[in-house]
Amino acid sequence: MAQNEENNGHLPKNQKKLNPNVAMVLSILLAGLGQIYNKRYMKGISFIILEIAFILATFDFLWLGLWGITTLGTIPGVDHSIYLLVYGIVSLLLLALAAIFYVFNVIDAKKQAQKINDGWVIPSIKQSLKNLYDKAFPYIMTAPGLVLLIFTVVFPLLFAIALAFTNYDLYNSPPRNLVEWIGFGNFMDLATVPIWQDTFASVFVWTIVWTIVATSFQIVVGLILAVLVNDKRVKFKKTIRTILILPWAVPAFVSILIFAAMFNDEFGAINRDIIIPLIGGNGLPWLTDPFYTKIVLIMIQTWLGYPFVFALFSGVLQSISSEWYEAAEVDGATRWQKFRNITLPHVLFATAPLLIIQYTTNFNNFNIIYLFNEGGPAVQGQNAGGTDILISWVYKLTFETNDYSMAAAISLIIGLMVSIFAIFQFRRTKSFKEEGNI
Incomplete structure (x- = not known):
């Protein structure tokens, strides 16, 4: 009989209609009250217990x-300002998790009241536990990873963002001194104080030039070599490819230190x-004149980066059908037209x-610099x-001059x-779209 009433969408005769708004309000007052109102006693x-x-x-x-x-x-x-800041961020994360739980509790109470009014039969305790296990199993399995993600990624990110709005430096280091909130003071210094303004402008321009030029060079060199080696007239392709990717086999820091010795001004x-x-x-003056040092850095990065691009392009080139080139030849296309x-x-x-990713990696390529x-x-x-x-x-700001807040502000700008x-680039890239033609 109950099954028929459930299928027909009617309440049992002895069951009163529930008010979803009442269930929602009760859950807002205390998590679980709405569930008890819905006669979900164990859940309520x-x-x-969880809230208390x-x-x-x-x-x-x-x-x-x-x-x-x-x-x-x-x-x-x-008072230790940095410890207090850490406690505060952890508190905000805990409150965020509690808020998510509370919102779920309120939505659950209202939805279940509506379902009961529509004829849904409240399951037994045994069936409820089974349903809970079936639905919650994926979340239980991913919960440790989520907690780890919060405290290894989200927490450090929030801490760095918070430091950017303080005056935490060598002269304001706890516990001897307190750290204070200064709002956008660090960002204003970057824009107005001469030494910070000049330094930031110079470093920012060179970072952009370095990223575009060094990355573009390694991509162009890798592409040219891949196209040449992929030519059907070239013999001993495997040997040539092995030789060309050898720089990739040597650890980058070893190559950089060797180049540093080779370009030493004196010896x-x-x-x-x-x-x-x-x-x-x-x-x-390879190491004493910024102009020559920048040229060397771009050359070294091209040497270190082209093998990966070369290997990547070589694999893609082999997947292009030869019929396309044959059809182009029939149409009278030149080599440049076929390439383009x-x-x-x-x-x-x-x-x-x-x-x-190559561009974004070189933007933050700390090792070679x-x-x-x-x-x-x-x-x-x-x-x-x-x-x-x-x-x-x-x-340098962090470990040499201990200007932590300014370092955090610049890190925020970098991020x-x-x-x-x-x-912006991913949204414009056809590789990330469901449809698109070459």
Whole structure:
């Protein structure tokens, strides 16, 4: 009889109609009350226990955290501003999780009241546990990963963002001194204070030039070599490909340190054995003149980066049907026309996401900048080296001058720039669209 009533969408005769709004309001007042109103007693009691346990277990910590993130301490030497900031961020994360649970509790109470009014029969406790296991199993399995993600990715990100709006530096280091909220002060300094303004403009321009030129060179060299080796007239393709990807086999930091020694102004092989015998003098100032250092850095990055691009393009080129080229030859197409209309579009369509990643990777390519010359040489009137990019400048601000808040502000700018560039390019890339022709 109950089954027939459920199928017909009518309530049993002895069951009163529930008010979904009442269930929702009760759940807002206390998690679980709405479920009890819906006669889901076990679920309601479980929600009530969870809420009370959360309040009792975290109340003191949440109070301290919210007070700490608001004030960052009031007594120098006693209150540790950074610890209070950490407690505050953790408190906000816990409150966010609690808010998600509370919203679920309210929505669940209202929906179940509507379902019961529509004739849904409340399952037994055994059936409820089985349904809970079936529905919650994926979430139970992913919960540890979610918690790990929150505290290894989300928490550090929020902490760095928060530091960008403080005055945390060598002279405002707890516990001796308190850190204070200064709003957009760090960003205003980057735009108005001469030394910060000049340094940021110089480093920013070089970072953009470095990213575009170095990455484009390695892509162009990789493409040219891949096209040449893929030519059907070339023999010993396997041997040639093996030789061309050898730079990829050597760890990058080893190659960078070797190049740093080779280009040393005083004893490097480039000056001693090549430049001086050819032009005389003391050789070229590879490590002491920013212009020459930048040229060398671009050349080294091209050497380090082209093998990956070459291997990537080689695989894609072999997937292009030879019939396309034969048809083009019949139509009288030249080699350049075949390359421009067949080879290049196909390669870019298949590899665009990875090529975009090459640009974003070089934008933050700390290793080559720092290992080659530590971002040097020094530049008068700036607090960054002549070849520092944004990420290496952030490193120096953090570990050499202890200007943590300014480093966090610049890191936030870097993150925004990379995110905007990546999102813009991905949205324009055909590889990420469901449909599209080459």
